[in-house]
Amino acid sequence: MVHSRVSINIDSWKKVSKANKDQIFKEIHHDYAVEDNIKKPLLKKLGKMHRDWRNRLRSGF
Numbered sequence: 596m597v598h599s600r601v602s603i604n605i606d607s608w609k610k611v612s613k614a615n616k617d618q619i620f621k622e623i624h625h626d627y628a629v630e631d632n633i634k635k636p637l638l639k640k641l642g643k644m645h646r647d648w649r650n651r652l653r654s655g656f
Contacts, residue, residue: 608645
């Protein structure tokens with residue numbers, strides 16, 4: 596299994612309104628002041644959830 600570096604680029608989400616993007620960004624980066632050892636796994640999990648959701652949309656599942 597190949598692991599790739601997970602990056603969350605909220606600006607690339609096309610079907611999410613600007614207001615929702617701003618809210619998501621605020622919650623991730625401002626509201627939650629967590630240490631890096633907690634934040635990195637959380638962001639990876641969010642990235643995986645987004646990819647899984649996107650893949651389900653594309654596959655028609």
